[in-house]
Amino acid sequence: MATVSLKNIKKSFGKTDVIHGVDIDIQEGEFIVIVGPSGCGKSTLLRMVAGLETITAGEVHIDDRKVNDLEPMERDIAMVFQNYALYPHMTVAQNMGYGLKIAGRPKDEIADRVDTAAKLLQLEPYLDRRPRELSGGQRQRVAMGRAIVRKPAVFLFDEPLSNLDAKLRVQMRLEIKQLQRRLGVTSLYVTHDQVEAMTLADRMIVMNAGRADQIGAPLEIYANPATEFVAGFIGSPPTNFFSADLVQTPQTDAKTLGVRPEHMEIVTENARLSGEVLYCEALGAETLVHVRVPNEQVLTVRQSAEKPQPSEGTPIGLNWSANDQMGFDENGKRR
Amino acid sequence: MEKRVTFKGIWLPLLLVLPQIAITAVFFFYPAGQAIWQSLFIPDPFGLSMQYVGLGNFEFLFSDPFYRASFLTTAIFSILVTVVSMGIALYLAVLADRLIKGSGVYRTLLIWPYAVAPAVAGVLWLFMFNTRVGVVTWYLGLLGYDWNHVLNGEEAMGLVVVASAWGRISYNFLFFLAGLQAIPKSVIEAAAIDGAHFWTRFRTIVFPLLSPTTFFLLVVNIVYAFFETFGVIHTITSGGPQQSTTILVYKVYSDGFVGQDLGSSAAQSVVLLVIVGLLTIVQFKFIERRVHY
Ligand SMILES: Nc1ncnc2c1ncn2[C@@H]1O[C@H](COP(=O)(O)OP(=O)(O)OP(=O)(O)O)[C@@H](O)[C@H]1O
Ligand SMILES: [Mg+2]
Numbered sequence: 001m002a003t004v005s006l007k008n009i010k011k012s013f014g015k016t017d018v019i020h021g022v023d024i025d026i027q028e029g030e031f032i033v034i035v036g037p038s039g040c041g042k043s044t045l046l047r048m049v050a051g052l053e054t055i056t057a058g059e060v061h062i063d064d065r066k067v068n069d070l071e072p073m074e075r076d077i078a079m080v081f082q083n084y085a086l087y088p089h090m091t092v093a094q095n096m097g098y099g100l101k102i103a104g105r106p107k108d109e110i111a112d113r114v115d116t117a118a119k120l121l122q123l124e125p126y127l128d129r130r131p132r133e134l135s136g137g138q139r140q141r142v143a144m145g146r147a148i149v150r151k152p153a154v155f156l157f158d159e160p161l162s163n164l165d166a167k168l169r170v171q172m173r174l175e176i177k178q179l180q181r182r183l184g185v186t187s188l189y190v191t192h193d194q195v196e197a198m199t200l201a202d203r204m205i206v207m208n209a210g211r212a213d214q215i216g217a218p219l220e221i222y223a224n225p226a227t228e229f230v231a232g233f234i235g236s237p238p239t240n241f242f243s244a245d246l247v248q249t250p251q252t253d254a255k256t257l258g259v260r261p262e263h264m265e266i267v268t269e270n271a272r273l274s275g276e277v278l279y280c281e282a283l284g285a286e287t288l289v290h291v292r293v294p295n296e297q298v299l300t301v302r303q304s305a306e307k308p309q310p311s312e313g314t315p316i317g318l319n320w321s322a323n324d325q326m327g328f329d330e331n332g333k334r335r
Numbered sequence: 336m337e338k339r340v341t342f343k344g345i346w347l348p349l350l351l352v353l354p355q356i357a358i359t360a361v362f363f364f365y366p367a368g369q370a371i372w373q374s375l376f377i378p379d380p381f382g383l384s385m386q387y388v389g390l391g392n393f394e395f396l397f398s399d400p401f402y403r404a405s406f407l408t409t410a411i412f413s414i415l416v417t418v419v420s421m422g423i424a425l426y427l428a429v430l431a432d433r434l435i436k437g438s439g440v441y442r443t444l445l446i447w448p449y450a451v452a453p454a455v456a457g458v459l460w461l462f463m464f465n466t467r468v469g470v471v472t473w474y475l476g477l478l479g480y481d482w483n484h485v486l487n488g489e490e491a492m493g494l495v496v497v498a499s500a501w502g503r504i505s506y507n508f509l510f511f512l513a514g515l516q517a518i519p520k521s522v523i524e525a526a527a528i529d530g531a532h533f534w535t536r537f538r539t540i541v542f543p544l545l546s547p548t549t550f551f552l553l554v555v556n557i558v559y560a561f562f563e564t565f566g567v568i569h570t571i572t573s574g575g576p577q578q579s580t581t582i583l584v585y586k587v588y589s590d591g592f593v594g595q596d597l598g599s600s601a602a603q604s605v606v607l608l609v610i611v612g613l614l615t616i617v618q619f620k621f622i623e624r625r626v627h628y
Binding site for chain 1: 525531543
């Protein structure tokens, strides 16, 4: 267990700046998720904490120890890779015990710790198999096992679940969360999947093109996005954005307005916006109604399946409460 | 799954493989058959008649101390060529693999020696080590070392080994580099995080993962050292001094064409044929069971 702090971390590859200054103080045992679209620099940020990329500017501290110039092995971290990065020529047990063996630990201690981890991860029947004889989910567990056997101060995860199918992903997500709770190890977790981020994180860092647009608890970020990007990225289906001049109730300093699909309502009178139903998607518990508004934009309304489903081409009105309306200036900043 | 091309009739595929079969027949089956046939006879010195001796040529061969010495020479020579060329190639490949920039230049330069024919490479090295005018000989002389591979058998062996290994380094380097680059970077990174420094990583992760490449190269290089180094030996030492660099292939030539002992030469060819066969079997067995991680 350890605290981790990033102080104005920057990264350039040659002349291209990839990370433009990220700051965060991570508490002991906290689960931090770094989320953002592909190419925004999530992996790069994580790899700088791991020591796999050099830090161009800024400082990384693990437990008050500046680690900028330390080798990965000196940082007391463990990392789980997207492709698992298991040692293909070693058995599951050897994979998990590799770090301890390198460190010169006695054989029975290694066996002990590997067994404990294997029990925790339900890997006992597979200890003598090689990675190629395992399923994706099992490999994923071995990678986790290799990380926990060493009892590191910090866990780093780089999209560990993205190679698994949807169902397994949900299951492993839960397991990772429980494991982290149980072990209480400070964790940094990278994903581009906002559901994963929302469910796992104590706090999340929403990254946009090398910047941390917002850092905070998932629900807080959902309720109160700091930028247009965050509002659009967190929440599914994404927030509806439209030009502020489209509605009569003016919010003087906002250029763009955003309203989440679940906050919009189809009404017959007192409409803030009028439009025409384009098509409906019935998902079972809920229905997504896509509505074309006067400037040809298509907005989405998410309503419960019990509500009457309007037929295509019907003219309708849209309404929402003023509290749920988010205004953004021309730079995408929240007003 | 592999996609297989299937033909309807038998004639088209037959026609397509015919040239290859013809070449193999003319340049391999026919001479090999002749060698086997001739190995059973002793021709008279004028080549006018042949006397059937059964396995007599082989019996004589294996009781000949010179032939047995040649086996030992070949073994030493092949092991040295293989170890030297693979060792240096692996070292260079590891260095090139660590390079991020300029590895293309490095690679291109290292491939050049492979384009040099063995005989030419032999002459090149011969010039450098020429006992009277060689550059290296001169420098060695300055250091107080009197190089003379024409008289000293060990020096002769050293020279042919170096000249033979030199051209092979390129070939081995390419395979090793490809092998190294096929190892996922994240596996190496995981090992680094697990606490393994460079040498430990090499010993416990990289080298084991490279073993299919290493084994393949081992067989290929032994075959090379056995059969394709004729040009180098012929240009540098002609098998001397005192047969100290007469490997089996060279002995076939010197006994047959120089010594005119055609029966023995044919028998030696047959022995070599068997050795190639064995090496090929080893290689095929390996390719079949090739380890896929
Ligand atoms: N070694 C490198 N050299 C040059 N540019 C790089 C290098 N590694 C990453 N980049 C660039 O840095 C940016 C961020 O890459 P990074 O891998 O951190 O993205 P990511 O957020 O992890 O994306 P993904 O979700 O696709 O994994 C990308 O634009 C990428 O092209
Ligand atoms: Mg990434």
